[in-house]
Amino acid sequence: MAWLFVTPVVLGMLIFSVYPTVYSFYISLTRWDLVTEPRFVGADNFVSLFTSDRTFPKALSNTAYFALGASLPGLALALLFAILLNQKIRGRYIYRAIYFIPVIASTVAVALLWTWIYQPQFGIINFVLKSVGMRNPPRWLASIDWAMPAIIIMTIWQGLGYDIVIFLAGLQNISTAYYEAASIDGANGLQQFRHITLPLLSPVIFFAVVMSGIWGFQAFAASYLMTGGGPANATMTMILFLFNQAFRFHHMGLASAVAYCIFVIVIVLTILNFRLQKYWVFYEEGS
Protein backbone atom coordinates (compact mmCIF):
# COMPACT_ATOMS: atom_id res chain seq x y z
CA MET A 1 0.00 0.00 0.00
CA ALA A 2 2.67 2.47 1.02
CA TRP A 3 4.54 1.68 -2.16
CA LEU A 4 1.64 3.04 -4.19
CA PHE A 5 2.18 6.39 -2.46
CA VAL A 6 5.91 6.52 -3.00
CA THR A 7 6.17 4.93 -6.45
CA PRO A 8 6.07 8.15 -8.52
CA VAL A 9 8.74 9.79 -6.40
CA VAL A 10 10.96 6.71 -6.29
CA LEU A 11 10.69 6.30 -10.06
CA GLY A 12 11.45 10.00 -10.51
CA MET A 13 14.47 9.71 -8.26
CA LEU A 14 15.81 6.74 -10.22
CA ILE A 15 15.07 8.10 -13.71
CA PHE A 16 15.78 11.80 -13.24
CA SER A 17 18.48 11.79 -10.54
CA VAL A 18 20.38 8.57 -10.02
CA TYR A 19 20.49 7.36 -13.61
CA PRO A 20 21.54 10.74 -15.07
CA THR A 21 24.33 11.04 -12.53
CA VAL A 22 25.73 7.62 -13.41
CA TYR A 23 25.09 8.04 -17.13
CA SER A 24 26.82 11.40 -17.10
CA PHE A 25 29.96 9.77 -15.75
CA TYR A 26 29.89 7.21 -18.54
CA ILE A 27 29.47 9.93 -21.19
CA SER A 28 32.41 11.81 -19.70
CA LEU A 29 34.59 8.82 -20.59
CA THR A 30 33.54 8.85 -24.25
CA ARG A 31 33.80 10.97 -27.35
CA TRP A 32 30.30 11.54 -28.62
CA ASP A 33 28.74 13.99 -31.07
CA LEU A 34 25.14 12.70 -30.67
CA VAL A 35 25.20 11.51 -34.30
CA THR A 36 27.66 8.62 -34.35
CA GLU A 37 28.01 6.02 -31.61
CA PRO A 38 29.86 7.12 -28.46
CA ARG A 39 33.50 5.98 -28.47
CA PHE A 40 35.14 5.07 -25.17
CA VAL A 41 38.25 7.18 -24.58
CA GLY A 42 38.91 6.73 -20.86
CA ALA A 43 40.06 9.82 -19.02
CA ASP A 44 41.01 11.67 -22.22
CA ASN A 45 38.35 14.34 -21.79
CA PHE A 46 39.53 15.17 -18.28
CA VAL A 47 43.15 15.22 -19.40
CA SER A 48 42.45 17.53 -22.30
CA LEU A 49 40.38 19.87 -20.12
CA PHE A 50 43.35 20.48 -17.88
CA THR A 51 46.15 20.30 -20.46
CA SER A 52 45.24 21.24 -24.01
CA ASP A 53 42.03 23.22 -23.56
CA ARG A 54 42.66 26.95 -23.39
CA THR A 55 39.22 28.03 -22.23
CA PHE A 56 38.48 25.57 -19.43
CA PRO A 57 41.18 26.71 -16.96
CA LYS A 58 39.99 30.25 -17.58
CA ALA A 59 36.40 29.19 -16.95
CA LEU A 60 37.46 27.44 -13.75
CA SER A 61 39.30 30.47 -12.38
CA ASN A 62 36.51 32.83 -13.50
CA THR A 63 33.96 30.70 -11.73
CA ALA A 64 36.01 30.67 -8.54
CA TYR A 65 36.43 34.45 -8.86
CA PHE A 66 32.69 34.82 -9.31
CA ALA A 67 31.83 32.46 -6.46
CA LEU A 68 34.12 34.25 -4.03
CA GLY A 69 33.43 37.74 -5.34
CA ALA A 70 29.69 37.40 -5.22
CA SER A 71 29.46 35.54 -1.93
CA LEU A 72 31.84 37.24 0.50
CA PRO A 73 31.04 40.94 -0.10
CA GLY A 74 27.37 40.10 -0.61
CA LEU A 75 27.19 38.22 2.66
CA ALA A 76 29.04 40.96 4.54
CA LEU A 77 26.53 43.51 3.28
CA ALA A 78 23.64 41.20 4.06
CA LEU A 79 24.92 40.72 7.61
CA LEU A 80 25.17 44.45 8.11
CA PHE A 81 21.63 45.06 6.93
CA ALA A 82 20.26 42.08 8.83
CA ILE A 83 21.73 43.53 12.04
CA LEU A 84 20.17 46.92 11.27
CA LEU A 85 16.83 45.26 10.55
CA ASN A 86 17.08 43.29 13.77
CA GLN A 87 16.88 46.48 15.82
CA LYS A 88 13.57 47.63 17.19
CA ILE A 89 12.61 50.00 14.43
CA ARG A 90 9.54 50.96 12.55
CA GLY A 91 8.91 49.54 9.12
CA ARG A 92 11.29 46.60 9.34
CA TYR A 93 8.84 44.36 7.52
CA ILE A 94 8.46 46.92 4.76
CA TYR A 95 12.23 47.09 4.31
CA ARG A 96 12.46 43.34 4.28
CA ALA A 97 9.68 43.07 1.70
CA ILE A 98 11.40 45.61 -0.55
CA TYR A 99 14.82 43.96 -0.29
CA PHE A 100 13.28 40.68 -1.29
CA ILE A 101 11.73 41.91 -4.55
CA PRO A 102 14.85 41.35 -6.73
CA VAL A 103 15.05 37.77 -5.42
CA ILE A 104 11.76 36.87 -7.09
CA ALA A 105 12.52 38.64 -10.38
CA SER A 106 13.68 36.31 -13.14
CA THR A 107 17.38 36.29 -13.87
CA VAL A 108 16.60 36.97 -17.52
CA ALA A 109 14.68 40.16 -16.79
CA VAL A 110 17.36 41.21 -14.31
CA ALA A 111 20.18 40.50 -16.75
CA LEU A 112 18.49 42.42 -19.57
CA LEU A 113 17.81 45.32 -17.22
CA TRP A 114 21.39 45.49 -15.97
CA THR A 115 22.78 45.22 -19.48
CA TRP A 116 20.98 48.50 -20.10
CA ILE A 117 22.08 49.96 -16.76
CA TYR A 118 25.72 49.11 -17.56
CA GLN A 119 25.54 50.44 -21.12
CA PRO A 120 28.84 52.41 -21.39
CA GLN A 121 27.54 55.52 -23.18
CA PHE A 122 23.93 55.87 -22.15
CA GLY A 123 23.63 53.64 -19.10
CA ILE A 124 22.46 55.17 -15.87
CA ILE A 125 25.50 54.06 -13.87
CA ASN A 126 27.96 55.81 -16.12
CA PHE A 127 25.71 58.85 -16.15
CA VAL A 128 25.99 59.01 -12.38
CA LEU A 129 29.75 58.40 -12.48
CA LYS A 130 30.25 61.11 -15.09
CA SER A 131 28.13 63.60 -13.23
CA VAL A 132 30.21 63.16 -10.09
CA GLY A 133 33.25 63.99 -12.19
CA MET A 134 34.67 60.68 -13.37
CA ARG A 135 36.10 61.32 -16.83
CA ASN A 136 36.48 57.77 -18.08
CA PRO A 137 34.07 55.49 -16.26
CA PRO A 138 34.55 51.75 -16.82
CA ARG A 139 33.05 50.23 -19.92
CA TRP A 140 31.56 47.53 -17.66
CA LEU A 141 30.39 44.54 -19.68
CA ALA A 142 32.56 45.55 -22.62
CA SER A 143 35.71 45.68 -20.51
CA ILE A 144 37.89 42.66 -19.76
CA ASP A 145 38.61 43.92 -16.25
CA TRP A 146 35.16 45.16 -15.34
CA ALA A 147 32.81 42.63 -16.95
CA MET A 148 33.07 40.11 -14.11
CA PRO A 149 32.80 42.72 -11.34
CA ALA A 150 29.75 44.08 -13.15
CA ILE A 151 28.11 40.65 -13.13
CA ILE A 152 29.10 40.22 -9.48
CA ILE A 153 27.51 43.55 -8.50
CA MET A 154 24.31 42.58 -10.26
CA THR A 155 24.30 39.18 -8.57
CA ILE A 156 24.79 40.76 -5.15
CA TRP A 157 21.94 43.15 -5.88
CA GLN A 158 19.67 40.29 -6.78
CA GLY A 159 20.59 38.01 -3.89
CA LEU A 160 21.01 40.50 -1.05
CA GLY A 161 17.42 40.25 0.17
CA TYR A 162 17.70 36.50 0.33
CA ASP A 163 20.87 36.53 2.44
CA ILE A 164 19.38 39.19 4.71
CA VAL A 165 16.41 36.93 5.43
CA ILE A 166 18.74 34.00 6.22
CA PHE A 167 20.79 36.13 8.61
CA LEU A 168 17.71 37.68 10.21
CA ALA A 169 16.40 34.23 11.02
CA GLY A 170 19.75 33.42 12.61
CA LEU A 171 19.87 36.68 14.57
CA GLN A 172 16.40 36.15 15.93
CA ASN A 173 17.56 32.85 17.42
CA ILE A 174 20.08 34.66 19.59
CA SER A 175 18.58 35.28 23.00
CA THR A 176 18.29 38.95 23.93
CA ALA A 177 19.48 38.00 27.43
CA TYR A 178 23.07 37.94 26.14
CA TYR A 179 22.81 41.51 24.91
CA GLU A 180 21.12 42.68 28.09
CA ALA A 181 23.81 41.13 30.24
CA ALA A 182 26.53 42.61 28.03
CA SER A 183 25.09 46.11 28.12
CA ILE A 184 24.80 45.94 31.90
CA ASP A 185 28.49 45.08 31.90
CA GLY A 186 29.04 48.16 29.75
CA ALA A 187 29.83 46.52 26.41
CA ASN A 188 29.26 48.87 23.47
CA GLY A 189 27.59 47.93 20.19
CA LEU A 190 30.80 46.93 18.47
CA GLN A 191 31.94 44.77 21.37
CA GLN A 192 28.53 43.10 21.49
CA PHE A 193 28.80 42.38 17.78
CA ARG A 194 32.31 41.01 18.12
CA HIS A 195 31.71 38.86 21.21
CA ILE A 196 28.05 37.86 20.99
CA THR A 197 26.64 38.19 17.48
CA LEU A 198 29.59 36.89 15.48
CA PRO A 199 30.30 33.74 17.50
CA LEU A 200 26.64 32.80 17.92
CA LEU A 201 25.90 33.49 14.29
CA SER A 202 29.01 31.78 12.95
CA PRO A 203 27.31 28.49 11.99
CA VAL A 204 24.75 30.43 9.96
CA ILE A 205 27.47 32.54 8.38
CA PHE A 206 29.40 29.44 7.45
CA PHE A 207 26.29 27.84 6.02
CA ALA A 208 25.59 30.94 3.94
CA VAL A 209 29.16 31.11 2.65
CA VAL A 210 29.13 27.49 1.58
CA MET A 211 25.70 27.71 -0.04
CA SER A 212 26.68 30.87 -1.91
CA GLY A 213 29.79 29.07 -3.08
CA ILE A 214 27.69 26.18 -4.37
CA TRP A 215 25.42 28.55 -6.28
CA GLY A 216 28.40 30.49 -7.51
CA PHE A 217 29.90 27.41 -9.09
CA GLN A 218 26.70 26.85 -11.02
CA ALA A 219 26.52 30.39 -12.42
CA PHE A 220 25.29 30.53 -15.97
CA ALA A 221 22.48 32.92 -16.84
CA ALA A 222 24.24 36.24 -16.36
CA SER A 223 27.21 35.34 -18.54
CA TYR A 224 25.03 33.66 -21.13
CA LEU A 225 22.69 36.63 -21.44
CA MET A 226 24.91 39.63 -20.81
CA THR A 227 28.29 38.87 -22.31
CA GLY A 228 28.16 35.44 -23.91
CA GLY A 229 31.23 34.72 -21.78
CA GLY A 230 33.27 37.57 -23.22
CA PRO A 231 35.05 39.85 -23.66
CA ALA A 232 37.98 37.52 -24.32
CA ASN A 233 36.42 34.84 -22.08
CA ALA A 234 36.57 37.20 -19.11
CA THR A 235 33.14 36.06 -17.92
CA MET A 236 33.20 32.47 -19.21
CA THR A 237 31.88 30.25 -16.40
CA MET A 238 32.07 26.48 -16.16
CA ILE A 239 28.38 25.93 -16.86
CA LEU A 240 28.45 28.29 -19.83
CA PHE A 241 31.49 26.41 -21.12
CA LEU A 242 29.62 23.13 -20.60
CA PHE A 243 26.57 24.54 -22.37
CA ASN A 244 28.61 25.67 -25.35
CA GLN A 245 30.49 22.39 -25.62
CA ALA A 246 27.31 20.33 -25.39
CA PHE A 247 24.71 22.30 -27.27
CA ARG A 248 26.73 24.34 -29.74
CA PHE A 249 29.63 22.04 -30.60
CA HIS A 250 28.04 18.70 -29.60
CA HIS A 251 31.10 17.62 -27.65
CA MET A 252 29.01 15.58 -25.24
CA GLY A 253 31.95 13.73 -23.69
CA LEU A 254 33.98 16.84 -22.96
CA ALA A 255 30.90 18.65 -21.65
CA SER A 256 30.12 15.75 -19.31
CA ALA A 257 33.69 15.86 -18.03
CA VAL A 258 33.12 19.52 -17.17
CA ALA A 259 29.90 18.53 -15.44
CA TYR A 260 31.82 16.06 -13.31
CA CYS A 261 34.39 18.67 -12.35
CA ILE A 262 31.53 20.88 -11.15
CA PHE A 263 30.04 17.83 -9.45
CA VAL A 264 33.22 17.20 -7.46
CA ILE A 265 33.52 20.84 -6.38
CA VAL A 266 29.89 21.08 -5.34
CA ILE A 267 29.93 17.75 -3.52
CA VAL A 268 33.01 18.79 -1.55
CA LEU A 269 31.28 22.03 -0.56
CA THR A 270 28.08 20.16 0.25
CA ILE A 271 29.81 17.64 2.50
CA LEU A 272 31.54 20.49 4.25
CA ASN A 273 28.16 22.11 4.75
CA PHE A 274 26.47 18.89 5.77
CA ARG A 275 28.97 18.37 8.54
CA LEU A 276 28.09 21.81 9.89
CA GLN A 277 24.40 21.52 9.25
CA LYS A 278 23.69 20.29 12.74
CA TYR A 279 24.14 23.89 13.80
CA TRP A 280 21.61 25.10 11.31
CA VAL A 281 18.01 24.90 12.48
CA PHE A 282 15.47 25.26 9.72
CA TYR A 283 12.28 25.09 11.71
CA GLU A 284 12.36 28.08 14.00
CA GLU A 285 10.09 30.43 12.13
CA GLY A 286 6.33 30.53 12.19
CA SER A 287 5.81 27.94 14.88
Next chain:
Amino acid sequence: MSNIESAKTARRLAPRRVFGYSPRRIVGQAMIHIPLLVCAVLMIFPLLWMLSTSLKHPGKQLIFPPQLIPEPVYWDNYVELFNRAPMGLYLLNSTKIAVLSTLGICLSSSLAAFAFARMRFRGSQVLFGILLATMMLPGAVKIIPMFIIMRSLGWIDSHAALIVPSFFGSAFTVFLLRQFFATIPQDVVDSATIDGAGFFRIYWAIFLPLGMPALATVAILNFLGSWNDLFGPLIYLNSLDKMTVPIGLSFLRGRAGSGAGATGIVMAGSLLGVIPMLILYAMGQKYFIQGLARTGLKG
Protein backbone atom coordinates in the same frame (compact mmCIF):
# COMPACT_ATOMS: atom_id res chain seq x y z
CA MET B 1 4.02 61.09 44.61
CA SER B 2 7.74 61.49 44.77
CA ASN B 3 8.05 59.30 41.71
CA ILE B 4 5.97 61.70 39.68
CA GLU B 5 7.93 64.64 41.02
CA SER B 6 11.28 63.11 40.12
CA ALA B 7 10.01 62.15 36.70
CA LYS B 8 9.00 65.75 36.12
CA THR B 9 12.40 66.98 37.22
CA ALA B 10 14.08 64.47 34.99
CA ARG B 11 12.05 65.60 32.03
CA ARG B 12 12.86 69.25 32.73
CA LEU B 13 16.56 68.51 32.96
CA ALA B 14 16.62 66.25 29.88
CA PRO B 15 17.46 67.73 26.45
CA ARG B 16 14.47 69.02 24.50
CA ARG B 17 12.40 66.33 22.91
CA VAL B 18 11.09 66.32 19.36
CA PHE B 19 7.77 64.52 18.88
CA GLY B 20 8.36 62.97 22.27
CA TYR B 21 11.76 61.47 21.38
CA SER B 22 15.06 62.44 22.88
CA PRO B 23 17.73 63.77 20.47
CA ARG B 24 19.91 60.80 21.31
CA ARG B 25 17.16 58.44 20.24
CA ILE B 26 16.52 60.40 17.05
CA VAL B 27 20.17 60.25 16.05
CA GLY B 28 20.25 56.55 16.88
CA GLN B 29 17.17 55.89 14.79
CA ALA B 30 18.49 57.95 11.90
CA MET B 31 21.73 55.99 11.90
CA ILE B 32 19.66 52.85 11.40
CA HIS B 33 17.06 54.21 9.01
CA ILE B 34 19.37 56.10 6.66
CA PRO B 35 21.36 53.07 5.47
CA LEU B 36 18.19 51.00 5.33
CA LEU B 37 16.49 53.64 3.20
CA VAL B 38 19.49 54.01 0.89
CA CYS B 39 19.53 50.25 0.44
CA ALA B 40 15.78 50.19 -0.25
CA VAL B 41 16.21 52.86 -2.93
CA LEU B 42 19.08 50.92 -4.52
CA MET B 43 16.97 47.76 -4.53
CA ILE B 44 13.94 49.40 -6.06
CA PHE B 45 15.52 51.95 -8.40
CA PRO B 46 16.70 49.51 -11.12
CA LEU B 47 13.18 48.13 -11.38
CA LEU B 48 11.71 51.64 -11.61
CA TRP B 49 14.32 52.35 -14.27
CA MET B 50 13.03 49.32 -16.16
CA LEU B 51 9.51 50.77 -15.97
CA SER B 52 10.70 54.23 -16.95
CA THR B 53 12.69 52.96 -19.95
CA SER B 54 9.77 50.85 -21.11
CA LEU B 55 7.64 54.00 -21.30
CA LYS B 56 10.17 56.13 -23.14
CA HIS B 57 10.33 57.06 -26.81
CA PRO B 58 13.48 55.50 -28.39
CA GLY B 59 14.78 59.01 -29.02
CA LYS B 60 14.45 59.91 -25.36
CA GLN B 61 16.41 56.87 -24.16
CA LEU B 62 19.72 58.13 -25.39
CA ILE B 63 19.63 61.72 -24.23
CA PHE B 64 21.84 63.20 -21.60
CA PRO B 65 20.99 63.68 -18.79
CA PRO B 66 18.56 60.76 -18.76
CA GLN B 67 14.93 61.47 -17.99
CA LEU B 68 13.76 59.78 -14.82
CA ILE B 69 10.09 60.21 -15.61
CA PRO B 70 9.28 59.69 -19.29
CA GLU B 71 7.94 62.82 -20.97
CA PRO B 72 5.78 62.14 -22.88
CA VAL B 73 4.75 58.67 -21.73
CA TYR B 74 5.24 56.44 -24.76
CA TRP B 75 3.12 53.27 -24.77
CA ASP B 76 4.20 52.15 -28.22
CA ASN B 77 7.02 50.00 -26.82
CA TYR B 78 4.37 47.67 -25.48
CA VAL B 79 2.50 47.66 -28.79
CA GLU B 80 5.74 47.04 -30.64
CA LEU B 81 6.64 44.25 -28.20
CA PHE B 82 3.51 42.32 -29.09
CA ASN B 83 4.16 42.97 -32.80
CA ARG B 84 7.70 41.65 -32.70
CA ALA B 85 7.23 38.70 -30.39
CA PRO B 86 4.28 36.50 -29.48
CA MET B 87 4.45 37.83 -25.94
CA GLY B 88 0.91 36.75 -25.16
CA LEU B 89 1.81 33.22 -26.19
CA TYR B 90 4.97 33.28 -24.07
CA LEU B 91 2.95 34.32 -21.04
CA LEU B 92 0.41 31.60 -21.78
CA ASN B 93 3.12 28.95 -22.22
CA SER B 94 4.88 29.99 -19.03
CA THR B 95 1.61 29.91 -17.11
CA LYS B 96 0.67 26.51 -18.48
CA ILE B 97 4.06 24.97 -17.71
CA ALA B 98 4.31 26.55 -14.26
CA VAL B 99 0.77 25.58 -13.24
CA LEU B 100 1.00 21.99 -14.47
CA SER B 101 4.45 21.30 -13.10
CA THR B 102 3.53 22.84 -9.75
CA LEU B 103 0.42 20.65 -9.60
CA GLY B 104 2.48 17.61 -10.51
CA ILE B 105 5.13 18.25 -7.92
CA CYS B 106 2.64 18.97 -5.15
CA LEU B 107 0.56 15.90 -5.91
CA SER B 108 3.33 13.32 -6.28
CA SER B 109 5.49 14.76 -3.50
CA SER B 110 2.67 15.05 -0.99
CA LEU B 111 1.71 11.41 -1.58
CA ALA B 112 5.25 10.29 -0.87
CA ALA B 113 5.59 12.71 2.02
CA PHE B 114 2.46 11.27 3.60
CA ALA B 115 3.79 7.74 3.25
CA PHE B 116 7.17 8.67 4.73
CA ALA B 117 5.53 10.55 7.61
CA ARG B 118 2.67 8.23 8.51
CA MET B 119 2.93 4.77 6.95
CA ARG B 120 5.22 2.04 8.16
CA PHE B 121 6.77 0.03 5.41
CA ARG B 122 9.88 -1.99 4.91
CA GLY B 123 12.86 0.12 3.96
CA SER B 124 11.11 3.44 4.37
CA GLN B 125 13.95 4.95 6.41
CA VAL B 126 16.61 3.83 3.94
CA LEU B 127 14.55 5.04 1.01
CA PHE B 128 14.00 8.42 2.62
CA GLY B 129 17.72 8.67 3.31
CA ILE B 130 18.57 7.94 -0.32
CA LEU B 131 15.98 10.49 -1.43
CA LEU B 132 17.58 13.13 0.79
CA ALA B 133 21.01 12.24 -0.56
CA THR B 134 19.86 12.83 -4.15
CA MET B 135 19.06 16.41 -3.14
CA MET B 136 22.79 16.98 -2.89
CA LEU B 137 23.43 16.03 -6.52
CA PRO B 138 24.17 19.25 -8.38
CA GLY B 139 22.00 19.99 -11.39
CA ALA B 140 25.06 20.31 -13.60
CA VAL B 141 25.62 16.57 -13.94
CA LYS B 142 22.03 15.97 -14.99
CA ILE B 143 21.90 18.46 -17.88
CA ILE B 144 23.27 16.28 -20.66
CA PRO B 145 21.69 12.94 -19.65
CA MET B 146 18.32 14.67 -19.21
CA PHE B 147 18.64 16.13 -22.69
CA ILE B 148 19.39 12.67 -24.05
CA ILE B 149 16.47 11.12 -22.13
CA MET B 150 14.10 13.74 -23.52
CA ARG B 151 15.51 13.29 -26.98
CA SER B 152 14.93 9.55 -26.92
CA LEU B 153 11.39 10.13 -25.66
CA GLY B 154 10.84 12.49 -28.59
CA TRP B 155 10.07 15.37 -26.24
CA ILE B 156 12.54 17.88 -27.59
CA ASP B 157 10.68 21.06 -28.53
CA SER B 158 7.73 19.91 -26.46
CA HIS B 159 6.38 21.21 -23.17
CA ALA B 160 6.23 17.64 -21.93
CA ALA B 161 9.98 17.77 -21.27
CA LEU B 162 9.36 20.55 -18.77
CA ILE B 163 6.13 19.24 -17.25
CA VAL B 164 6.23 15.45 -17.04
CA PRO B 165 9.27 15.10 -14.73
CA SER B 166 7.36 17.17 -12.14
CA PHE B 167 4.80 14.43 -11.83
CA PHE B 168 7.59 12.30 -10.41
CA GLY B 169 8.06 14.67 -7.52
CA SER B 170 11.06 16.49 -6.16
CA ALA B 171 13.13 15.21 -3.26
CA PHE B 172 13.16 18.62 -1.72
CA THR B 173 9.40 19.06 -1.75
CA VAL B 174 8.94 15.58 -0.29
CA PHE B 175 11.33 16.50 2.49
CA LEU B 176 9.57 19.77 3.38
CA LEU B 177 6.09 18.27 3.29
CA ARG B 178 7.15 15.22 5.29
CA GLN B 179 8.48 17.46 8.03
CA PHE B 180 5.17 19.28 8.11
CA PHE B 181 3.01 16.15 7.98
CA ALA B 182 5.01 14.71 10.88
CA THR B 183 3.70 17.52 13.09
CA ILE B 184 0.03 16.57 12.56
CA PRO B 185 -1.13 14.74 15.73
CA GLN B 186 -1.45 10.95 15.52
CA ASP B 187 -4.87 11.19 17.25
CA VAL B 188 -6.32 12.65 14.08
CA VAL B 189 -5.14 9.63 12.11
CA ASP B 190 -6.27 7.18 14.77
CA SER B 191 -9.81 8.54 15.03
CA ALA B 192 -10.15 8.59 11.26
CA THR B 193 -8.99 4.97 11.12
CA ILE B 194 -11.56 4.00 13.73
CA ASP B 195 -14.18 5.70 11.59
CA GLY B 196 -13.11 3.40 8.81
CA ALA B 197 -11.06 5.77 6.67
CA GLY B 198 -8.28 4.21 4.60
CA PHE B 199 -4.84 5.74 4.11
CA PHE B 200 -5.80 7.43 0.88
CA ARG B 201 -8.83 9.02 2.45
CA ILE B 202 -6.81 10.20 5.44
CA TYR B 203 -4.27 11.71 3.06
CA TRP B 204 -6.85 13.39 0.87
CA ALA B 205 -9.41 14.55 3.42
CA ILE B 206 -7.17 15.33 6.40
CA PHE B 207 -3.52 15.78 5.54
CA LEU B 208 -3.92 17.81 2.36
CA PRO B 209 -6.28 20.38 3.96
CA LEU B 210 -4.25 20.55 7.18
CA GLY B 211 -1.05 20.77 5.18
CA MET B 212 -2.20 23.81 3.21
CA PRO B 213 0.36 26.25 4.67
CA ALA B 214 3.23 23.93 3.76
CA LEU B 215 1.67 23.11 0.40
CA ALA B 216 1.26 26.80 -0.39
CA THR B 217 4.92 27.36 0.39
CA VAL B 218 6.19 24.57 -1.82
CA ALA B 219 3.68 25.42 -4.55
CA ILE B 220 4.87 29.02 -4.67
CA LEU B 221 8.50 27.94 -4.69
CA ASN B 222 7.98 25.53 -7.55
CA PHE B 223 5.85 27.99 -9.46
CA LEU B 224 8.51 30.66 -9.11
CA GLY B 225 11.25 28.24 -10.10
CA SER B 226 9.36 27.10 -13.15
CA TRP B 227 8.34 30.62 -14.18
CA ASN B 228 11.89 31.94 -13.97
CA ASP B 229 13.62 28.84 -15.35
CA LEU B 230 15.93 29.63 -18.23
CA PHE B 231 18.03 26.51 -18.60
CA GLY B 232 15.28 23.95 -19.16
CA PRO B 233 13.46 25.84 -21.91
CA LEU B 234 16.81 26.81 -23.41
CA ILE B 235 17.89 23.23 -24.03
CA TYR B 236 14.49 21.64 -24.71
CA LEU B 237 12.55 24.22 -26.73
CA ASN B 238 13.33 25.43 -30.24
CA SER B 239 10.19 26.83 -31.88
CA LEU B 240 9.11 30.36 -31.19
CA ASP B 241 5.53 29.36 -30.45
CA LYS B 242 6.64 26.94 -27.73
CA MET B 243 8.80 29.38 -25.82
CA THR B 244 8.33 30.61 -22.27
CA VAL B 245 8.78 34.19 -21.11
CA PRO B 246 12.46 34.01 -20.06
CA ILE B 247 13.71 32.32 -23.20
CA GLY B 248 11.34 34.32 -25.37
CA LEU B 249 12.80 37.50 -23.91
CA SER B 250 16.36 36.40 -24.54
CA PHE B 251 15.41 35.63 -28.15
CA LEU B 252 13.61 38.94 -28.51
CA ARG B 253 16.73 40.72 -27.34
CA GLY B 254 18.81 38.73 -29.81
CA ARG B 255 16.57 39.56 -32.74
CA ALA B 256 15.71 43.12 -31.79
CA GLY B 257 19.40 43.89 -31.37
CA SER B 258 20.72 46.41 -28.93
CA GLY B 259 19.90 49.44 -31.04
CA ALA B 260 18.08 52.50 -29.79
CA GLY B 261 14.61 51.26 -30.60
CA ALA B 262 15.07 47.88 -28.95
CA THR B 263 15.85 48.83 -25.38
CA GLY B 264 12.38 50.12 -24.55
CA ILE B 265 10.78 47.05 -26.06
CA VAL B 266 13.07 44.65 -24.20
CA MET B 267 12.41 46.49 -20.94
CA ALA B 268 8.66 46.35 -21.61
CA GLY B 269 8.91 42.59 -22.12
CA SER B 270 11.07 42.08 -19.03
CA LEU B 271 8.61 44.03 -16.93
CA LEU B 272 5.69 41.99 -18.23
CA GLY B 273 7.63 38.86 -17.28
CA VAL B 274 8.26 40.08 -13.74
CA ILE B 275 4.80 41.52 -13.00
CA PRO B 276 2.94 38.19 -12.52
CA MET B 277 5.50 37.19 -9.87
CA LEU B 278 5.26 40.61 -8.23
CA ILE B 279 1.50 40.20 -7.96
CA LEU B 280 1.89 36.72 -6.47
CA TYR B 281 4.52 38.09 -4.11
CA ALA B 282 2.24 40.89 -2.99
CA MET B 283 -0.48 38.36 -2.23
CA GLY B 284 1.62 35.75 -0.49
CA GLN B 285 4.77 37.52 0.66
CA LYS B 286 5.04 35.37 3.77
CA TYR B 287 5.15 32.15 1.77
CA PHE B 288 7.82 33.46 -0.59
CA ILE B 289 10.13 34.64 2.16
CA GLN B 290 9.67 31.66 4.46
CA GLY B 291 9.79 29.23 1.61
CA LEU B 292 12.94 30.55 0.00
CA ALA B 293 14.69 31.08 3.30
CA ARG B 294 13.88 27.59 4.41
CA THR B 295 14.90 25.85 1.25
CA GLY B 296 18.22 27.37 0.53
CA LEU B 297 17.21 28.08 -3.05
CA LYS B 298 18.39 31.31 -4.50
CA GLY B 299 17.82 32.81 -7.90
